[in-house]
Amino acid sequence: MPELPEVETTRRGLVPLLCGTRIIALVVRDRRLRWPIAPQLETLLPGRTIARIDRRGKYLLLDLGEGSLIIHLGMSGSLQMVATRKPPGPWDPFDIVVTGGQCLRMRDPRRFGALLYTEDRPHHPLLRHLGPEPLEPEFSGAYLYHRARGRRIAIRDFLLNGQIVAGIGNIYANEALFSAGIHPGRAAGRISRTRYDTLAAAIVAVLNRAIAVGGTTLKDFSGSDGRPGYFQQQLQVYGRAGDPCLGCGTQIVRLSHLTRSSYYCPHCQR
DNA sequence: CTCCGATCCTGATGGC
DNA sequence: TGCCATCAGGATCGGA
Structure with a gap:
Protein backbone atom coordinates (compact mmCIF):
# COMPACT_ATOMS: atom_id res chain seq x y z
CA MET A 1 0.00 0.00 0.00
CA PRO A 2 2.15 2.76 1.22
CA GLU A 3 4.63 4.57 -0.95
CA LEU A 4 6.29 7.87 -0.14
CA PRO A 5 3.12 10.03 -0.24
CA GLU A 6 1.21 7.66 2.04
CA VAL A 7 4.08 7.50 4.54
CA GLU A 8 4.46 11.27 4.41
CA THR A 9 0.71 11.67 4.98
CA THR A 10 1.01 9.40 7.99
CA ARG A 11 4.01 11.31 9.29
CA ARG A 12 2.31 14.69 9.02
CA GLY A 13 -0.73 13.39 10.82
CA LEU A 14 1.31 11.95 13.65
CA VAL A 15 3.61 14.91 14.32
CA PRO A 16 1.14 17.03 16.32
CA LEU A 17 -0.14 14.02 18.26
CA LEU A 18 3.08 12.22 19.01
CA CYS A 19 5.96 14.69 19.14
CA GLY A 20 6.94 15.52 22.70
CA THR A 21 5.03 12.63 24.22
CA ARG A 22 6.71 10.06 26.43
CA ILE A 23 6.48 6.35 25.77
CA ILE A 24 4.83 4.44 28.59
CA ALA A 25 4.92 0.98 27.10
CA LEU A 26 5.29 -1.09 23.97
CA VAL A 27 2.55 -3.69 23.75
CA VAL A 28 3.37 -6.44 21.25
CA ARG A 29 0.62 -8.85 20.20
CA ASP A 30 2.41 -10.42 17.26
CA ARG A 31 6.16 -10.30 16.77
CA ARG A 32 6.08 -11.95 13.37
CA LEU A 33 6.53 -8.99 11.06
CA ARG A 34 9.00 -8.84 8.14
CA TRP A 35 11.66 -9.01 10.82
CA PRO A 36 10.54 -10.19 14.27
CA ILE A 37 10.08 -7.41 16.80
CA ALA A 38 13.05 -7.60 19.19
CA PRO A 39 11.95 -8.57 22.72
CA GLN A 40 14.37 -6.02 24.20
CA LEU A 41 12.20 -3.18 22.88
CA GLU A 42 9.60 -3.66 25.59
CA THR A 43 12.16 -2.82 28.26
CA LEU A 44 14.10 -0.32 26.18
CA LEU A 45 11.31 2.07 25.18
CA PRO A 46 9.37 3.05 28.33
CA GLY A 47 10.43 6.46 29.60
CA ARG A 48 11.81 7.62 26.26
CA THR A 49 10.48 10.82 24.67
CA ILE A 50 9.56 11.04 21.00
CA ALA A 51 11.50 14.12 19.98
CA ARG A 52 10.85 14.16 16.25
CA ILE A 53 9.25 12.18 13.44
CA ASP A 54 11.19 11.92 10.21
CA ARG A 55 10.75 10.01 7.00
CA ARG A 56 13.34 8.42 4.75
CA GLY A 57 11.84 6.94 1.61
CA LYS A 58 9.06 4.67 2.86
CA TYR A 59 10.55 4.43 6.35
CA LEU A 60 9.05 6.36 9.24
CA LEU A 61 11.63 7.29 11.87
CA LEU A 62 10.70 8.15 15.45
CA ASP A 63 13.62 10.05 16.92
CA LEU A 64 14.00 9.18 20.60
CA GLY A 65 17.00 11.40 21.18
CA GLU A 66 19.36 8.55 21.86
CA GLY A 67 18.28 6.15 19.13
CA SER A 68 15.39 5.83 16.68
CA LEU A 69 12.50 3.54 15.97
CA ILE A 70 12.23 2.52 12.34
CA ILE A 71 8.72 1.69 11.18
CA HIS A 72 7.95 0.28 7.75
CA LEU A 73 4.38 -0.27 6.58
CA GLY A 74 5.15 -3.03 4.09
CA MET A 75 2.30 -3.70 1.65
CA SER A 76 -0.67 -3.54 3.94
CA GLY A 77 0.32 -1.56 7.02
CA SER A 78 -1.17 1.59 8.47
CA LEU A 79 -0.75 3.54 11.70
CA GLN A 80 -3.36 5.30 13.77
CA MET A 81 -3.51 7.18 17.03
CA VAL A 82 -6.28 5.64 19.09
CA ALA A 83 -7.43 5.58 22.71
CA THR A 84 -5.40 2.88 24.43
CA ARG A 85 -8.56 1.34 25.87
CA LYS A 86 -9.99 0.75 22.39
CA PRO A 87 -9.93 -3.00 21.77
CA PRO A 88 -7.34 -3.96 19.14
CA GLY A 89 -8.30 -5.86 16.01
CA PRO A 90 -6.85 -9.22 15.03
CA TRP A 91 -4.29 -7.63 12.67
CA ASP A 92 -2.92 -5.00 15.03
CA PRO A 93 0.55 -6.31 15.90
CA PHE A 94 1.65 -3.60 18.34
CA ASP A 95 0.78 -0.42 20.27
CA ILE A 96 3.24 2.22 21.33
CA VAL A 97 1.46 3.57 24.39
CA VAL A 98 2.23 7.20 25.17
CA THR A 99 1.23 9.73 27.80
CA GLY A 100 -2.32 11.06 27.57
CA GLY A 101 -4.25 7.79 27.18
CA GLN A 102 -3.41 7.43 23.51
CA CYS A 103 -1.33 4.93 21.62
CA LEU A 104 0.18 4.57 18.18
CA ARG A 105 -1.42 1.38 16.87
CA MET A 106 -0.18 -0.49 13.83
CA ARG A 107 -2.46 -2.54 11.63
CA ASP A 108 -0.81 -4.93 9.18
CA PRO A 109 -2.79 -7.93 7.88
CA ARG A 110 0.02 -9.29 5.69
CA ARG A 111 2.74 -8.71 8.27
CA PHE A 112 5.23 -7.34 5.75
CA GLY A 113 5.82 -4.31 7.93
CA ALA A 114 8.57 -3.79 10.46
CA LEU A 115 9.36 -2.22 13.82
CA LEU A 116 13.09 -1.88 14.41
CA TYR A 117 15.37 0.10 16.66
CA THR A 118 18.76 1.63 15.94
CA GLU A 119 21.21 3.90 17.69
CA ASP A 120 23.17 4.46 14.51
CA ARG A 121 20.68 5.65 11.96
CA PRO A 122 23.06 6.54 9.13
CA HIS A 123 24.66 3.11 9.22
CA HIS A 124 21.56 1.00 9.64
CA PRO A 125 21.54 -1.61 6.86
CA LEU A 126 18.04 -0.66 5.69
CA LEU A 127 18.79 3.06 5.49
CA ARG A 128 22.44 3.21 4.58
CA HIS A 129 22.17 2.39 0.87
CA LEU A 130 18.99 4.34 0.17
CA GLY A 131 19.14 6.72 -2.75
CA PRO A 132 18.30 10.42 -2.47
CA GLU A 133 14.90 11.70 -1.44
CA PRO A 134 13.01 12.58 -4.62
CA LEU A 135 11.68 15.79 -3.05
CA GLU A 136 15.14 17.04 -2.05
CA PRO A 137 17.42 19.12 -4.28
CA GLU A 138 20.03 16.40 -4.82
CA PHE A 139 17.46 14.50 -6.89
CA SER A 140 17.46 15.61 -10.51
C1' DC B 1 28.04 -5.82 -10.88
C1' DT B 2 23.51 -6.67 -12.87
C1' DC B 3 19.31 -8.82 -13.23
C1' DC B 4 15.65 -12.21 -12.49
C1' DG B 5 12.71 -15.07 -9.78
C1' DA B 6 11.30 -16.82 -5.41
C1' DT B 7 9.75 -15.56 -1.01
C1' DC B 8 7.37 -13.86 3.32
C1' DC B 9 1.51 -13.53 4.48
C1' DT B 10 -3.41 -12.44 4.15
C1' DG B 11 -7.41 -10.57 1.73
C1' DA B 12 -10.11 -9.10 -2.31
C1' DT B 13 -11.77 -10.15 -6.67
C1' DG B 14 -13.30 -12.44 -10.79
C1' DG B 15 -14.32 -16.62 -13.49
C1' DC B 16 -16.62 -20.87 -13.75
C1' DT C 1 -23.57 -19.57 -3.58
C1' DG C 2 -19.07 -21.67 -3.49
C1' DC C 3 -14.62 -22.85 -4.85
C1' DC C 4 -10.29 -21.89 -6.96
C1' DA C 5 -6.83 -19.17 -9.23
C1' DT C 6 -4.84 -14.80 -9.55
C1' DC C 7 -3.27 -10.55 -8.05
C1' DA C 8 -1.92 -6.84 -4.56
C1' DG C 9 0.87 -0.61 -2.59
C1' DG C 10 7.49 -3.91 -0.61
C1' DA C 11 12.04 -5.38 -0.18
C1' DT C 12 15.50 -8.96 0.56
C1' DC C 13 17.96 -12.88 -0.91
C1' DG C 14 20.22 -16.44 -3.81
C1' DG C 15 21.82 -17.75 -8.00
C1' DA C 16 22.61 -17.28 -13.03
Missing part, protein backbone atom coordinates in the same frame (compact mmCIF):
# COMPACT_ATOMS: atom_id res chain seq x y z
CA GLY A 141 17.41 14.48 -14.12
CA ALA A 142 21.19 14.75 -14.13
CA TYR A 143 21.41 12.37 -11.17
CA LEU A 144 19.10 9.77 -12.74
CA TYR A 145 20.94 10.02 -16.05
CA HIS A 146 24.24 9.49 -14.29
CA ARG A 147 23.02 6.44 -12.35
CA ALA A 148 21.47 4.91 -15.45
CA ARG A 149 24.70 4.74 -17.47
CA GLY A 150 25.18 1.21 -18.76
CA ARG A 151 22.01 -0.18 -17.18
CA ARG A 152 19.68 -2.28 -19.26
CA ILE A 153 17.04 -2.68 -16.58
CA ALA A 154 13.54 -1.43 -17.51
CA ILE A 155 13.08 2.17 -16.35
CA ARG A 156 10.02 1.17 -14.29
CA ASP A 157 12.11 -1.33 -12.30
CA PHE A 158 14.96 1.18 -12.07
CA LEU A 159 12.65 3.66 -10.37
CA LEU A 160 11.41 0.99 -7.94
CA ASN A 161 14.97 0.42 -6.73
CA GLY A 162 15.30 2.30 -3.44
CA GLN A 163 19.04 2.45 -3.88
CA ILE A 164 18.51 4.66 -6.93
CA VAL A 165 15.80 6.88 -5.47
CA ALA A 166 13.97 6.42 -2.18
CA GLY A 167 10.25 5.98 -1.73
CA ILE A 168 8.88 5.41 -5.24
CA GLY A 169 6.60 2.39 -5.56
CA ASN A 170 4.68 0.86 -8.42
CA ILE A 171 1.81 3.35 -8.52
CA TYR A 172 3.92 6.48 -8.70
CA ALA A 173 6.53 4.93 -11.00
CA ASN A 174 3.78 4.16 -13.52
CA GLU A 175 2.14 7.56 -13.13
CA ALA A 176 5.39 9.50 -13.50
CA LEU A 177 6.39 7.52 -16.60
CA PHE A 178 3.05 8.29 -18.20
CA SER A 179 3.43 11.94 -17.36
CA ALA A 180 6.91 11.97 -18.91
CA GLY A 181 5.82 9.99 -21.98
CA ILE A 182 8.32 7.20 -21.38
CA HIS A 183 7.56 3.52 -21.98
CA PRO A 184 7.95 1.57 -18.68
CA GLY A 185 9.92 -1.18 -20.40
CA ARG A 186 12.52 1.11 -21.96
CA ALA A 187 16.08 0.38 -20.86
CA ALA A 188 17.20 2.90 -18.23
CA GLY A 189 20.48 3.42 -20.07
CA ARG A 190 18.70 4.26 -23.33
CA ILE A 191 16.93 7.40 -22.15
CA SER A 192 18.31 10.83 -23.03
CA ARG A 193 19.45 13.41 -20.55
CA THR A 194 16.63 15.70 -21.64
CA ARG A 195 14.00 13.02 -21.04
CA TYR A 196 15.45 12.35 -17.60
CA ASP A 197 14.92 16.02 -16.78
CA THR A 198 11.29 15.59 -17.78
CA LEU A 199 11.01 12.39 -15.78
CA ALA A 200 12.55 13.85 -12.62
CA ALA A 201 10.14 16.78 -12.80
CA ALA A 202 7.23 14.38 -13.35
CA ILE A 203 8.21 12.34 -10.29
CA VAL A 204 8.37 15.43 -8.10
CA ALA A 205 5.05 16.70 -9.41
CA VAL A 206 3.15 13.44 -9.00
CA LEU A 207 4.48 12.89 -5.47
CA ASN A 208 3.60 16.43 -4.42
CA ARG A 209 0.13 16.19 -5.89
CA ALA A 210 -0.46 12.89 -4.09
CA ILE A 211 0.77 14.25 -0.76
CA ALA A 212 -1.53 17.25 -1.15
CA VAL A 213 -4.60 14.99 -1.17
CA GLY A 214 -3.49 12.50 1.47
CA GLY A 215 -2.00 9.79 -0.76
CA THR A 216 -3.68 6.96 -2.64
CA THR A 217 -6.23 4.62 -1.09
CA LEU A 218 -6.69 1.53 -3.26
CA LYS A 219 -8.05 -0.87 -0.69
CA ASP A 220 -7.75 0.21 2.86
CA PHE A 221 -4.97 2.72 3.35
CA SER A 222 -5.83 5.48 5.77
CA GLY A 223 -3.79 8.23 7.31
CA SER A 224 -3.13 8.50 11.03
CA ASP A 225 -6.52 10.12 11.52
CA GLY A 226 -8.27 7.21 9.82
CA ARG A 227 -9.20 9.19 6.72
CA PRO A 228 -8.45 7.77 3.26
CA GLY A 229 -6.38 9.46 0.56
CA TYR A 230 -7.92 10.72 -2.65
CA PHE A 231 -5.16 10.50 -5.24
CA GLN A 232 -6.70 7.36 -6.76
CA GLN A 233 -9.21 9.72 -8.40
CA GLN A 234 -6.34 11.35 -10.27
CA LEU A 235 -4.54 8.21 -11.45
CA GLN A 236 -3.90 8.40 -15.20
CA VAL A 237 -2.77 4.83 -15.92
CA TYR A 238 -2.35 2.73 -12.77
CA GLY A 239 -5.14 0.15 -12.57
CA ARG A 240 -6.79 1.47 -15.77
CA ALA A 241 -6.03 -1.41 -18.16
CA GLY A 242 -8.51 -1.39 -21.04
CA ASP A 243 -9.75 2.12 -20.24
CA PRO A 244 -9.05 4.98 -22.65
CA CYS A 245 -5.89 7.05 -22.24
CA LEU A 246 -6.92 10.44 -20.93
CA GLY A 247 -4.60 12.04 -23.45
CA CYS A 248 -5.36 10.23 -26.72
CA GLY A 249 -8.10 7.67 -26.08
CA THR A 250 -5.96 4.61 -26.84
CA GLN A 251 -6.64 1.70 -24.49
CA ILE A 252 -4.27 1.54 -21.53
CA VAL A 253 -2.17 -1.63 -21.60
CA ARG A 254 -1.18 -3.75 -18.64
CA LEU A 255 2.13 -5.61 -18.90
CA SER A 256 1.89 -8.51 -16.51
CA HIS A 257 4.86 -10.59 -17.55
CA LEU A 258 6.93 -8.37 -15.31
CA THR A 259 6.78 -9.28 -11.62
CA ARG A 260 4.69 -6.19 -10.91
CA SER A 261 2.18 -4.91 -13.41
CA SER A 262 3.10 -1.95 -15.56
CA TYR A 263 0.34 0.22 -16.94
CA TYR A 264 0.98 2.50 -19.88
CA CYS A 265 -0.43 4.09 -23.02
CA PRO A 266 1.20 2.49 -26.07
CA HIS A 267 0.60 5.65 -28.10
CA CYS A 268 1.78 8.32 -25.65
CA GLN A 269 4.70 6.43 -24.12
CA ARG A 270 7.80 5.45 -26.08
Whole structure:
Protein backbone atom coordinates (compact mmCIF):
# COMPACT_ATOMS: atom_id res chain seq x y z
CA MET A 1 0.00 0.00 0.00
CA PRO A 2 2.15 2.76 1.22
CA GLU A 3 4.63 4.57 -0.95
CA LEU A 4 6.29 7.87 -0.14
CA PRO A 5 3.12 10.03 -0.24
CA GLU A 6 1.21 7.66 2.04
CA VAL A 7 4.08 7.50 4.54
CA GLU A 8 4.46 11.27 4.41
CA THR A 9 0.71 11.67 4.98
CA THR A 10 1.01 9.40 7.99
CA ARG A 11 4.01 11.31 9.29
CA ARG A 12 2.31 14.69 9.02
CA GLY A 13 -0.73 13.39 10.82
CA LEU A 14 1.31 11.95 13.65
CA VAL A 15 3.61 14.91 14.32
CA PRO A 16 1.14 17.03 16.32
CA LEU A 17 -0.14 14.02 18.26
CA LEU A 18 3.08 12.22 19.01
CA CYS A 19 5.96 14.69 19.14
CA GLY A 20 6.94 15.52 22.70
CA THR A 21 5.03 12.63 24.22
CA ARG A 22 6.71 10.06 26.43
CA ILE A 23 6.48 6.35 25.77
CA ILE A 24 4.83 4.44 28.59
CA ALA A 25 4.92 0.98 27.10
CA LEU A 26 5.29 -1.09 23.97
CA VAL A 27 2.55 -3.69 23.75
CA VAL A 28 3.37 -6.44 21.25
CA ARG A 29 0.62 -8.85 20.20
CA ASP A 30 2.41 -10.42 17.26
CA ARG A 31 6.16 -10.30 16.77
CA ARG A 32 6.08 -11.95 13.37
CA LEU A 33 6.53 -8.99 11.06
CA ARG A 34 9.00 -8.84 8.14
CA TRP A 35 11.66 -9.01 10.82
CA PRO A 36 10.54 -10.19 14.27
CA ILE A 37 10.08 -7.41 16.80
CA ALA A 38 13.05 -7.60 19.19
CA PRO A 39 11.95 -8.57 22.72
CA GLN A 40 14.37 -6.02 24.20
CA LEU A 41 12.20 -3.18 22.88
CA GLU A 42 9.60 -3.66 25.59
CA THR A 43 12.16 -2.82 28.26
CA LEU A 44 14.10 -0.32 26.18
CA LEU A 45 11.31 2.07 25.18
CA PRO A 46 9.37 3.05 28.33
CA GLY A 47 10.43 6.46 29.60
CA ARG A 48 11.81 7.62 26.26
CA THR A 49 10.48 10.82 24.67
CA ILE A 50 9.56 11.04 21.00
CA ALA A 51 11.50 14.12 19.98
CA ARG A 52 10.85 14.16 16.25
CA ILE A 53 9.25 12.18 13.44
CA ASP A 54 11.19 11.92 10.21
CA ARG A 55 10.75 10.01 7.00
CA ARG A 56 13.34 8.42 4.75
CA GLY A 57 11.84 6.94 1.61
CA LYS A 58 9.06 4.67 2.86
CA TYR A 59 10.55 4.43 6.35
CA LEU A 60 9.05 6.36 9.24
CA LEU A 61 11.63 7.29 11.87
CA LEU A 62 10.70 8.15 15.45
CA ASP A 63 13.62 10.05 16.92
CA LEU A 64 14.00 9.18 20.60
CA GLY A 65 17.00 11.40 21.18
CA GLU A 66 19.36 8.55 21.86
CA GLY A 67 18.28 6.15 19.13
CA SER A 68 15.39 5.83 16.68
CA LEU A 69 12.50 3.54 15.97
CA ILE A 70 12.23 2.52 12.34
CA ILE A 71 8.72 1.69 11.18
CA HIS A 72 7.95 0.28 7.75
CA LEU A 73 4.38 -0.27 6.58
CA GLY A 74 5.15 -3.03 4.09
CA MET A 75 2.30 -3.70 1.65
CA SER A 76 -0.67 -3.54 3.94
CA GLY A 77 0.32 -1.56 7.02
CA SER A 78 -1.17 1.59 8.47
CA LEU A 79 -0.75 3.54 11.70
CA GLN A 80 -3.36 5.30 13.77
CA MET A 81 -3.51 7.18 17.03
CA VAL A 82 -6.28 5.64 19.09
CA ALA A 83 -7.43 5.58 22.71
CA THR A 84 -5.40 2.88 24.43
CA ARG A 85 -8.56 1.34 25.87
CA LYS A 86 -9.99 0.75 22.39
CA PRO A 87 -9.93 -3.00 21.77
CA PRO A 88 -7.34 -3.96 19.14
CA GLY A 89 -8.30 -5.86 16.01
CA PRO A 90 -6.85 -9.22 15.03
CA TRP A 91 -4.29 -7.63 12.67
CA ASP A 92 -2.92 -5.00 15.03
CA PRO A 93 0.55 -6.31 15.90
CA PHE A 94 1.65 -3.60 18.34
CA ASP A 95 0.78 -0.42 20.27
CA ILE A 96 3.24 2.22 21.33
CA VAL A 97 1.46 3.57 24.39
CA VAL A 98 2.23 7.20 25.17
CA THR A 99 1.23 9.73 27.80
CA GLY A 100 -2.32 11.06 27.57
CA GLY A 101 -4.25 7.79 27.18
CA GLN A 102 -3.41 7.43 23.51
CA CYS A 103 -1.33 4.93 21.62
CA LEU A 104 0.18 4.57 18.18
CA ARG A 105 -1.42 1.38 16.87
CA MET A 106 -0.18 -0.49 13.83
CA ARG A 107 -2.46 -2.54 11.63
CA ASP A 108 -0.81 -4.93 9.18
CA PRO A 109 -2.79 -7.93 7.88
CA ARG A 110 0.02 -9.29 5.69
CA ARG A 111 2.74 -8.71 8.27
CA PHE A 112 5.23 -7.34 5.75
CA GLY A 113 5.82 -4.31 7.93
CA ALA A 114 8.57 -3.79 10.46
CA LEU A 115 9.36 -2.22 13.82
CA LEU A 116 13.09 -1.88 14.41
CA TYR A 117 15.37 0.10 16.66
CA THR A 118 18.76 1.63 15.94
CA GLU A 119 21.21 3.90 17.69
CA ASP A 120 23.17 4.46 14.51
CA ARG A 121 20.68 5.65 11.96
CA PRO A 122 23.06 6.54 9.13
CA HIS A 123 24.66 3.11 9.22
CA HIS A 124 21.56 1.00 9.64
CA PRO A 125 21.54 -1.61 6.86
CA LEU A 126 18.04 -0.66 5.69
CA LEU A 127 18.79 3.06 5.49
CA ARG A 128 22.44 3.21 4.58
CA HIS A 129 22.17 2.39 0.87
CA LEU A 130 18.99 4.34 0.17
CA GLY A 131 19.14 6.72 -2.75
CA PRO A 132 18.30 10.42 -2.47
CA GLU A 133 14.90 11.70 -1.44
CA PRO A 134 13.01 12.58 -4.62
CA LEU A 135 11.68 15.79 -3.05
CA GLU A 136 15.14 17.04 -2.05
CA PRO A 137 17.42 19.12 -4.28
CA GLU A 138 20.03 16.40 -4.82
CA PHE A 139 17.46 14.50 -6.89
CA SER A 140 17.46 15.61 -10.51
CA GLY A 141 17.41 14.48 -14.12
CA ALA A 142 21.19 14.75 -14.13
CA TYR A 143 21.41 12.37 -11.17
CA LEU A 144 19.10 9.77 -12.74
CA TYR A 145 20.94 10.02 -16.05
CA HIS A 146 24.24 9.49 -14.29
CA ARG A 147 23.02 6.44 -12.35
CA ALA A 148 21.47 4.91 -15.45
CA ARG A 149 24.70 4.74 -17.47
CA GLY A 150 25.18 1.21 -18.76
CA ARG A 151 22.01 -0.18 -17.18
CA ARG A 152 19.68 -2.28 -19.26
CA ILE A 153 17.04 -2.68 -16.58
CA ALA A 154 13.54 -1.43 -17.51
CA ILE A 155 13.08 2.17 -16.35
CA ARG A 156 10.02 1.17 -14.29
CA ASP A 157 12.11 -1.33 -12.30
CA PHE A 158 14.96 1.18 -12.07
CA LEU A 159 12.65 3.66 -10.37
CA LEU A 160 11.41 0.99 -7.94
CA ASN A 161 14.97 0.42 -6.73
CA GLY A 162 15.30 2.30 -3.44
CA GLN A 163 19.04 2.45 -3.88
CA ILE A 164 18.51 4.66 -6.93
CA VAL A 165 15.80 6.88 -5.47
CA ALA A 166 13.97 6.42 -2.18
CA GLY A 167 10.25 5.98 -1.73
CA ILE A 168 8.88 5.41 -5.24
CA GLY A 169 6.60 2.39 -5.56
CA ASN A 170 4.68 0.86 -8.42
CA ILE A 171 1.81 3.35 -8.52
CA TYR A 172 3.92 6.48 -8.70
CA ALA A 173 6.53 4.93 -11.00
CA ASN A 174 3.78 4.16 -13.52
CA GLU A 175 2.14 7.56 -13.13
CA ALA A 176 5.39 9.50 -13.50
CA LEU A 177 6.39 7.52 -16.60
CA PHE A 178 3.05 8.29 -18.20
CA SER A 179 3.43 11.94 -17.36
CA ALA A 180 6.91 11.97 -18.91
CA GLY A 181 5.82 9.99 -21.98
CA ILE A 182 8.32 7.20 -21.38
CA HIS A 183 7.56 3.52 -21.98
CA PRO A 184 7.95 1.57 -18.68
CA GLY A 185 9.92 -1.18 -20.40
CA ARG A 186 12.52 1.11 -21.96
CA ALA A 187 16.08 0.38 -20.86
CA ALA A 188 17.20 2.90 -18.23
CA GLY A 189 20.48 3.42 -20.07
CA ARG A 190 18.70 4.26 -23.33
CA ILE A 191 16.93 7.40 -22.15
CA SER A 192 18.31 10.83 -23.03
CA ARG A 193 19.45 13.41 -20.55
CA THR A 194 16.63 15.70 -21.64
CA ARG A 195 14.00 13.02 -21.04
CA TYR A 196 15.45 12.35 -17.60
CA ASP A 197 14.92 16.02 -16.78
CA THR A 198 11.29 15.59 -17.78
CA LEU A 199 11.01 12.39 -15.78
CA ALA A 200 12.55 13.85 -12.62
CA ALA A 201 10.14 16.78 -12.80
CA ALA A 202 7.23 14.38 -13.35
CA ILE A 203 8.21 12.34 -10.29
CA VAL A 204 8.37 15.43 -8.10
CA ALA A 205 5.05 16.70 -9.41
CA VAL A 206 3.15 13.44 -9.00
CA LEU A 207 4.48 12.89 -5.47
CA ASN A 208 3.60 16.43 -4.42
CA ARG A 209 0.13 16.19 -5.89
CA ALA A 210 -0.46 12.89 -4.09
CA ILE A 211 0.77 14.25 -0.76
CA ALA A 212 -1.53 17.25 -1.15
CA VAL A 213 -4.60 14.99 -1.17
CA GLY A 214 -3.49 12.50 1.47
CA GLY A 215 -2.00 9.79 -0.76
CA THR A 216 -3.68 6.96 -2.64
CA THR A 217 -6.23 4.62 -1.09
CA LEU A 218 -6.69 1.53 -3.26
CA LYS A 219 -8.05 -0.87 -0.69
CA ASP A 220 -7.75 0.21 2.86
CA PHE A 221 -4.97 2.72 3.35
CA SER A 222 -5.83 5.48 5.77
CA GLY A 223 -3.79 8.23 7.31
CA SER A 224 -3.13 8.50 11.03
CA ASP A 225 -6.52 10.12 11.52
CA GLY A 226 -8.27 7.21 9.82
CA ARG A 227 -9.20 9.19 6.72
CA PRO A 228 -8.45 7.77 3.26
CA GLY A 229 -6.38 9.46 0.56
CA TYR A 230 -7.92 10.72 -2.65
CA PHE A 231 -5.16 10.50 -5.24
CA GLN A 232 -6.70 7.36 -6.76
CA GLN A 233 -9.21 9.72 -8.40
CA GLN A 234 -6.34 11.35 -10.27
CA LEU A 235 -4.54 8.21 -11.45
CA GLN A 236 -3.90 8.40 -15.20
CA VAL A 237 -2.77 4.83 -15.92
CA TYR A 238 -2.35 2.73 -12.77
CA GLY A 239 -5.14 0.15 -12.57
CA ARG A 240 -6.79 1.47 -15.77
CA ALA A 241 -6.03 -1.41 -18.16
CA GLY A 242 -8.51 -1.39 -21.04
CA ASP A 243 -9.75 2.12 -20.24
CA PRO A 244 -9.05 4.98 -22.65
CA CYS A 245 -5.89 7.05 -22.24
CA LEU A 246 -6.92 10.44 -20.93
CA GLY A 247 -4.60 12.04 -23.45
CA CYS A 248 -5.36 10.23 -26.72
CA GLY A 249 -8.10 7.67 -26.08
CA THR A 250 -5.96 4.61 -26.84
CA GLN A 251 -6.64 1.70 -24.49
CA ILE A 252 -4.27 1.54 -21.53
CA VAL A 253 -2.17 -1.63 -21.60
CA ARG A 254 -1.18 -3.75 -18.64
CA LEU A 255 2.13 -5.61 -18.90
CA SER A 256 1.89 -8.51 -16.51
CA HIS A 257 4.86 -10.59 -17.55
CA LEU A 258 6.93 -8.37 -15.31
CA THR A 259 6.78 -9.28 -11.62
CA ARG A 260 4.69 -6.19 -10.91
CA SER A 261 2.18 -4.91 -13.41
CA SER A 262 3.10 -1.95 -15.56
CA TYR A 263 0.34 0.22 -16.94
CA TYR A 264 0.98 2.50 -19.88
CA CYS A 265 -0.43 4.09 -23.02
CA PRO A 266 1.20 2.49 -26.07
CA HIS A 267 0.60 5.65 -28.10
CA CYS A 268 1.78 8.32 -25.65
CA GLN A 269 4.70 6.43 -24.12
CA ARG A 270 7.80 5.45 -26.08
C1' DC B 1 28.04 -5.82 -10.88
C1' DT B 2 23.51 -6.67 -12.87
C1' DC B 3 19.31 -8.82 -13.23
C1' DC B 4 15.65 -12.21 -12.49
C1' DG B 5 12.71 -15.07 -9.78
C1' DA B 6 11.30 -16.82 -5.41
C1' DT B 7 9.75 -15.56 -1.01
C1' DC B 8 7.37 -13.86 3.32
C1' DC B 9 1.51 -13.53 4.48
C1' DT B 10 -3.41 -12.44 4.15
C1' DG B 11 -7.41 -10.57 1.73
C1' DA B 12 -10.11 -9.10 -2.31
C1' DT B 13 -11.77 -10.15 -6.67
C1' DG B 14 -13.30 -12.44 -10.79
C1' DG B 15 -14.32 -16.62 -13.49
C1' DC B 16 -16.62 -20.87 -13.75
C1' DT C 1 -23.57 -19.57 -3.58
C1' DG C 2 -19.07 -21.67 -3.49
C1' DC C 3 -14.62 -22.85 -4.85
C1' DC C 4 -10.29 -21.89 -6.96
C1' DA C 5 -6.83 -19.17 -9.23
C1' DT C 6 -4.84 -14.80 -9.55
C1' DC C 7 -3.27 -10.55 -8.05
C1' DA C 8 -1.92 -6.84 -4.56
C1' DG C 9 0.87 -0.61 -2.59
C1' DG C 10 7.49 -3.91 -0.61
C1' DA C 11 12.04 -5.38 -0.18
C1' DT C 12 15.50 -8.96 0.56
C1' DC C 13 17.96 -12.88 -0.91
C1' DG C 14 20.22 -16.44 -3.81
C1' DG C 15 21.82 -17.75 -8.00
C1' DA C 16 22.61 -17.28 -13.03
